[in-house]
Amino acid sequence: MKRLLPVLLLCSVSLFAQDSGKACELLSKINKLVQSEHYKPKPIDDSLSAYVFDEMMNRLDIGRNIFTKEEYQKLLVHKTRIDDYLNANDCAFLDDFTSTWKTALLRKRKIIESMKAVNFDYNSKDSVKFSKKNFEFDLVEGDFDRVWKKRLRFEILDDIAKLSKNGDSLKQHFTALEKLSKDKMIESNLCKVTTILEDSKGIEYQLQTFLLDLFCNYFDPHSNYFSMDAKSSFLSALSTSNLSLGLNVGLNEKEEIIVGDVVPGGPAARSEKFEKGDNIIKVANNRGQEYWVSCTSLDMIGEMIFSDSNKEINLTLRKKNGSIVEVNLRKEVMKASENSVFSYIAEKNGTKVGYINIPNFYSDFESRTVDGCADDVVKEVIKLQHDNVEGIVIDLIDNGGGSMEEAINLVGMFVDIGPVSVLVNNKGKQNVLKDGNRGMAYTGPLVVLINGNSASASEFFSAAMQDYNRAIIIGATSLGKATMQNIMPLDNKNEDFVKLTTEKFYRVTGESGQIKGVVPDIKLPMLFDSVTKREDSYKTALPNDVIVTKARFQPMLIPNKEKIIALSTSRIQNSVKFNELKQLDGEINLMYNKTRGPIRLTFADVFKDIHEIDPLWNKIKEVAEKPSGVSISNTSYEKGKISNDAFEKEISDYRMKDVKSNPYLEEAINIIKDYNGLQK
Structure with missing residues (x-):
């Protein structure tokens, strides 16, 4: 031997x-x-x-x-x-x-x-x-x-x-x-x-x-190496299973599995236990197999969660406040909804507006049809106009981006012909991206909601709306990512790939949204805004700069814009609700940034440390779930559609619950009311 x-x-x-x-x-x-x-x-x-x-x-x-x-x-x-x-x-x-x-x-x-x-x-x-x-x-x-x-x-x-x-x-x-x-x-x-x-x-x-x-x-932080390994098979499993938990998941920077979107009407949504950002730490089936995510390969975890052979799954979650929750779910055949964009009628004090939520800028890459986010938004606009809304609110909160082509198309729905952005490569060559279609799908008052998680394509759309003076942007400064990546094979074997940042977006003004983000016209207090991880938190993020561009565009006119902003700012400063949000965000900031420990290794000391934040989390939950006082209803079209479809009604009710507790929609309605009132 x-x-x-x-x-x-x-x-x-x-x-x-x-x-x-x-x-x-x-x-x-x-x-x-x-x-x-x-x-x-x-x-x-x-x-x-x-x-x-x-x-x-x-x-x-x-x-x-x-x-x-x-x-x-x-x-x-x-x-x-x-x-x-x-x-x-x-x-x-x-x-x-x-x-x-x-x-x-x-x-x-x-x-x-x-x-x-x-x-x-x-x-x-x-x-x-x-x-x-x-x-x-x-x-x-x-x-x-x-x-x-x-x-x-x-x-x-x-x-x-x-x-x-x-x-x-x-x-x-x-x-x-x-x-x-x-x-x-x-x-x-x-x-x-x-x-x-x-x-x-x-x-x-x-x-x-x-x-x-x-x-x-x-x-730069968005350039990565990857091979066709467990990551791709794990994430691709999201769209291959016939049976579903109604749950989209992804990986964070620590390779942990986190909850993404919870699909309305699915098993996960009905359990009312899942929130975006929850960390899945353990999975088990009803045959006695269980895996800790921290020490199991992603392909095994993916097989457990998404395989049709595991019809019943137990998931152990770590919530944002650190608490541990176990949820048992039984998979179901999920009926695909018409699209991911959805809309409602929102009313307050006699003002009726349309609310459109765009969760991401999706596109049907495998089809030559027009199906995609922009086309779906137009469908919702038509429904809302049929019900004679006085303005439209587009919600891009937590929209992480997606297809830039869809974002360009969506800009074209709300502005007339002209340049919408400038794309610059590493040789300094400027490619002016244009909306080549004359006319607009909607010409009325427009408010766009953004926050620190609104990124990439969301920022592209919001910036164009702001530069063209087409919409009033409200909320919190966006993430600050203004770069575009392409996935490239290293050779013709197609075994190793690099996701590479190849171009940078600039606004038609020549300014860059990189690092800076889109700064809203009206700032609203938002929970977790002070601790949201933005582009400038990355060591290797590309810098902000300004270019001289040949793009020529004609901004529109928002009559009485300064008065509208002043009225809204005054309301926000005197609002009990917004002052509560501001104070609560300050408490969250202190909690995240305070120096912790040292902690004695006794049960009493560790228990006290763990549960010290419970009152704060209770306040956050209470505020997040508080109804806004805005009346929310389906469009006439949707009412007819869901009257004989229990599944569609369940989806609508689930989404409506979130909209009813949206603390920013009421102020958006007030802004549209001011817009119309000052016109008279």
């Missing part, structure tokens, strides 16, 4: 040598593509090295609890040399990362395994510290036993504290709960380590993927 060992080791090194060679080959192809096609390519220098190194270390040890100071120092020698390695087509430096990460993971697994036999003391004076900045890599070999005992104790106490708001009850059953939670936390941590160490593609492949993705991220 000893004679075979050197041969096996040589095979292992040889195999990884091939992997590191593949990494360099892919990096060379990516860099060639970046330098020729990226909107603003950067040189391969020490700045790239430092960025890639620091971000790589964050991905491998964000908690600073698996590497020793000595191991970090060993890797630190590469911090300013990665650019040199890449220029020399030598990726052997990945050997150091691989061996060091593997050693650290094996040590972590061994230490956590040993904790199974340890009886934890929950009455000690030990505490845990928290910091918004990364801790230093300062651990030595003898620290890990102490560090992981503390971490596991905190995770156990945290897990128990989130089970209930009744601390006395939890304390009474603490011994039994501690045993269950300890087993769960140890198993979860071991699972995470084992998933990395025993990944079928190998730890080397994972590091290679990190490196390639971080290389792309250096040029």
Whole structure:
């Protein structure tokens, strides 16, 4: 056996040598593509090295609890040399990362395994510290036993504290709960380590993927490397299942599964347990199979959630306030609704307006028909005009964008012929995007609602409406993404791809919405606005600038616009409702930004810390669900359509519930009332 060992080791090194060679080959192809096609390519220098190194270390040890100071120092020698390695087509430096990460993971697994036999003391004076900045890599070999005992104790106490708001009850059953939670936390941590160490593609492949993705991220946050792996199969499963939970999900930047849209009329919507942004942490079926998302491959999770063979699914959610909720759902055959855009009649104090919600700028890419977001909006406009509305409100709150072509088409529905935006490539060439169709689908008063999550195509449309003086924009400043990405294969094998930022959008005025976003004409207090992650929060975001453009356009006239804005601003300042929202957003800001800890590792201290924010979350929920006082009803067309269709009625009622609690619709109606009143 000893004679075979050197041969096996040589095979292992040889195999990884091939992997590191593949990494360099892919990096060379990516860099060639970046330098020729990226909107603003950067040189391969020490700045790239430092960025890639620091971000790589964050991905491998964000908690600073698996590497020793000595191991970090060993890797630190590469911090300013990665650019040199890449220029020399030598990726052997990945050997150091691989061996060091593997050693650290094996040590972590061994230490956590040993904790199974340890009886934890929950009455000690030990505490845990928290910091918004990364801790230093300062651990030595003898620290890990102490560090992981503390971490596991905190995770156990945290897990128990989130089970209930009744601390006395939890304390009474603490011994039994501690045993269950300890087993769960140890198993979860071991699972995470084992998933990395025993990944079928190998730890080397994972590091290679990190490196390639971080290389792309250096040029801007929206450029990424990806291959046809579990991500694509996981996300494509959304549209392939006959049976459905009525739930759209996605991945956040931490590779966690989060709830996207909840489909009206579906099992998830009827449970009334799901909200956008909920984190799915565990999935199980009725055959006893269960998977923790944190340590299971995405293809297995996708199979569990979307396969027709699993008709009943139990999902464990972590809500935004940290509470844990279990929901059991039975899949159903979902009848597709006519479109994603929807509208209602909204009335207040004798003023009747049309409300149109656009959740995203979708398009039928596989069809040559006109089906898409813009066409669907026109259909809703026709329905609303038939009911003699006095103005229209378009809601783009939380609309993350989509098809830019649909956004261009939608602009053309509300303005006459002319340029709508300027697209600039990396050679400075300006391509003026135009609405080539004369006429407008609607010529009356228009109000557009936006917030910090309104992005990309939403910003494109809102900016054009603002520049043409076609609509009054109200809400909060948008996200600030004014770049366009294309997905490009690295070669003709179509196995490896890069999503690359190739162009930048400018307004017809020559201004850029990049970083700056669309600033509303009338600002409204919005919950979570002060902590919303916008484009400027990314280290490598492209800058804001202004160009001189040849685009010529004729803005329209909103009569008495300054008076309308002044009247609205006065109402907002004196509104009990809006002052409550402003104060509450301030409390949210303080909660998110306050310095936390240290926290003693006792049940009482951890329970207090976890539930300290409960009153605030209760206030947020109460405000979010409070009816606005606006009367909401279906259009005449929809009333006839849903009268004999229970499914469509269920969808309509579900959507209407959200519209009724929209705190901004009432002010939009007031603005339209002022617009019309000042005309007389």
